[in-house]
Amino acid sequence: MTGTCEGHECRVREAGGRAAGRTAAGYRLCGACHRRLTLGIRQLPDLYRDCEQVLGGASVKGLRERTSGGPLPGAPFNAAAAEARAAIMGVLGAWSGLVAQERRVAPPQRTIGTLSVFLLRHTDWLAGHPAAAEATREVARLVVKARRVAHPEQVRRIALGACVEPGCDGRLFGTVPVGVPGSHPAVRCDADPLHVWAGHQWTQLRRLIGGVSTANTASTASTAGTAKAADAAPAAAADRWLTATDISRLWNTPVGTVYRLASEQRWRRHHRSGRTYYSEADAHECFSRRAERSRQG
Ligand SMILES: [Zn+2]
Ligand SMILES: [Zn+2]
Incomplete structure (x- = not known):
């Protein structure tokens, strides 16, 4: 028997008008939410240590170099790092405690590495537990929070x-x-951490995501992938709106040039929360043409 995924990510998807994933028998999470939970629990010890680096001031120097507005005050930063670390320890500790109690196994030592390894052994069980949704939500939030502080x-x-x-x-x-x-x-x-591509493959990948049919599809794609992407095409294409800064980074072009091209070529745009977003498709078409011209020229 299968059901609707209760995972945090699928809840967010549903709130955005998209369908939640389906669960396999005995689970409350779809495959992707299950993998995200595992990945999150696996990443948290590293993020915990990265936050420690921030506490030690290691990242602050780098941050100053990257910031044009002068040095940032260290104190609030350290407080956030200390808070993120306490939250990681607290959340992994609490879920380990639940597992130990309900499965009648010895609770692990309260060190970050041990807690993570212990929970990874029981993630499968957690994915079928009535509290699975809470676990995915807490772990996802911790990862975002710690990542923001540490990097x-x-x-x-x-x-x-x-x-x-x-x-x-x-x-x-x-x-x-x-x-x-x-x-x-x-x-x-x-x-899935194995699903990773170099940035310059984006041009090929977007064909699959956007479902633009072409004989020359990316080498990473299989036929099934293309078909699935084509099904999801309208929603995915409508989703992609980028800021001028995003576009500048993705195509390695000065922000000023992005603004100029957007204005000259009347890229589709919309405004949200005081920011302007441009159509990724329009930007892509523009930069593809430019690349084509420079190859020929
Ligand atoms: Zn899900
Ligand atoms: Zn994937």
Whole structure:
């Protein structure tokens, strides 16, 4: 028997008018939410340690270098790092406690690595537990919170649409390192760490996400992936609105040039919360033409 996924991500999807994933028998989470929960629990010890670095001031120097507005006050920053660490320990500790009690196993030592390893052994069980939805919500929030504290402004995430791998319900994000010389944008899936592509493959990937049929599809795609992407095309295409800064990073072009091109070529745009978003499709068409011209010229 299958049911509707209760996971945090699927709840968010439903709130946005999209369908939640289906669960396999005995589970309350779809495959993607299940994988996200596992991935989150696995990432938290690293994020915990990254927050420690922030507490020690290691990241503050880098932050100053990246910030044009002068040094940032360290104190609020450290408070946020300490708070994120306490929250990670508290949440992993609480779920471990529940598992130990209900499954009648010895509770793990209260160190971050031990708690994470213990919970990973029981994630499958958690995915079928009545509290599975809460677990996905708490872990997802912790990951976002800790990442923000540990890597402020280092990585900008841009929502790009549904994952193109067959059978994957994850979402793709462009991750663009900010102010890190020699680093490159990448496209990652939030449900499976193995679904990752170099930023320059974005042009190929977007064909799959957007369902634009072409004989020359990306090498990473299978036929099933193309079909699935085509089904999801209208929603995914409508989702993609980027700020001028996002576009500048994805296509490695000065922001001023992005504004100029957007104005000259009348890219579709809309305003939300005081920010202007441009149609990713229009930007893509423009930069594809420019790339084509420079190859020919
Ligand atoms: Zn789900
Ligand atoms: Zn994926």
